[in-house]
Amino acid sequence: xxxxxxxxxxxxxxxxxxxxxxxxxxxxxxxxxxxxxxxxxxxxxxxxxxxxxxxxxxxxxxxxxxxxxxxxxxxxxxxxxxxxxxxxxxxxxxxxxxxxxxxxxxxxxxxxxxxxxxxxxxxxxxxxxxxxxxxxxxxxxxxxxxxxxxxxxxxxxxxxxxxxxxxxxxxxxxxxxxxxxxxxxxxxxxxxxxxxxxxxxxxx
Amino acid sequence: xxxxxxxxxxxxxxxxxxxxxxxxxxxxxxxxxxxxxxxxxxxxxxxxxxxxxxxxxxxxxxxxxxxxxxxxxxxxxxxxxxxxxxxxxxxxxxxxxxxxxxx
Numbered sequence: 001x002x003x004x005x006x007x008x009x010x011x012x013x014x015x016x017x018x019x020x021x022x023x024x025x026x027x028x029x030x031x032x033x034x035x036x037x038x039x040x041x042x043x044x045x046x047x048x049x050x051x052x053x054x055x056x057x058x059x060x061x062x063x064x065x066x067x068x069x070x071x072x073x074x075x076x077x078x079x080x081x082x083x084x085x086x087x088x089x090x091x092x093x094x095x096x097x098x099x100x101x102x103x104x105x106x107x108x109x110x111x112x113x114x115x116x117x118x119x120x121x122x123x124x125x126x127x128x129x130x131x132x133x134x135x136x137x138x139x140x141x142x143x144x145x146x147x148x149x150x151x152x153x154x155x156x157x158x159x160x161x162x163x164x165x166x167x168x169x170x171x172x173x174x175x176x177x178x179x180x181x182x183x184x185x186x187x188x189x190x191x192x193x194x195x196x197x198x199x200x201x202x203x204x
Numbered sequence: 205x206x207x208x209x210x211x212x213x214x215x216x217x218x219x220x221x222x223x224x225x226x227x228x229x230x231x232x233x234x235x236x237x238x239x240x241x242x243x244x245x246x247x248x249x250x251x252x253x254x255x256x257x258x259x260x261x262x263x264x265x266x267x268x269x270x271x272x273x274x275x276x277x278x279x280x281x282x283x284x285x286x287x288x289x290x291x292x293x294x295x296x297x298x299x300x301x302x303x304x305x306x307x
Contacts, residue, residue: 002208003208006212010212010215010216013219013220014220014223017219017223017224017243018223020227020240020243021223021227026235026236030239033239033243036220036243036246037242037246040246040249040250043216043250043253044249044250044253047253047256047257048257049253049256049266049269051266052249052253052266052269055270056249059274059277060242060246060273060277063277064276064277064280067281067284068235068239068242068280070284071235071284071288072235074291075234075235083232083233083297083298084232085230089230090230093229093230094226096226097222097223097225100222100225101218101222104222105215108211108215108218109211109215113209113210113211113258113259114209114210117258117260120260121260142266145263146263146266146270149263150267154263156262156263157263170267173271177271177274177275180275184278184281185278185281187282187285188281188282188285189285191286191288192284192288192289
C-alpha cells in the first residue's frame, strides 16, 4: 500500500515537474505546477510530516500558485501567453539536465544512509528511536512539537529527559522570518503599485 | 521495514530540482522562471522532510522546510512585483528583453 501510494505521488510530482519544463503555455505551466506541488504534499503526508504537508497545501498551492496565476492574468495578454524558447536551447538544456540528474542520483544512491545514521548514533549517543516526540516510526502528530519549537521549547527532544541545558529552539529564526515577511510584503506593494507607463509605443 | 526507503524520496527531490533548474534556464517568460524557482525549493523541501524521517535529524528538518516554504512565498511576492513593474515599463515579460544594463 505504501509502495503504491509512493509510486502514484512520485509519478505525479515528477511528471508535473517535467510537464512544467516541456509546456510552452504559461497557464498550462501553472496547472502542472499545482499538480506537482500537490503530490509533493502527499509525499510529505507519507513521511509523517502532517503539519508540513498541510502548510504546503495551504501556502504553496493555495497562496503562491494563486499569486502566480494572478501574475499570468495581469501580464499575459495575447502574444505574451506563449513565448517560445528556441528548440536548440531546449535540447541543450535537457541534455545537460539529464547528465546532471544522472550524476546526482548515482551519487545519492551510493551513500549508505542507514549505516551513516547508525554511525552517528553510536558516536553521539542519540538514538532516533528513543525520542519521545516525533521519530517513532509510524506516528505523525507533529503540530504541537513544531509550534513549541518555533517558540523556543523543544518538547520533542527535552520532554522526560534530565538535560543540563535545553536543546536549541527556533524563536530567533521565527522572529527574523516574520520581520522579513513584513518587509517583503511592504516592498512588494511598493514595487507593484499602479503608476503611469513610460514610453508607451504608439501602436498599442 | 517494508516500504520505500530514503532513496526513493531523494530521487524524487533530485528530479524536482533538475526540472526546476532546466525551467529557470530555458524559459523566456518571467513567470516561467519563477515557477522554476518554486520547483527547486520544493525539491529541497522533499529532501529536508525525508532526512527528518529517516535520518537522525528529527523535527529540525521539518522546521527547516517550513522556513523554506515561508521564504519561497516571500520570494514569489517580490519577484512577481518586479515582473509586474517590468511589464509596466516594457509591455513584455520576455526576460531576454531585459538587457538595458548590458555594457
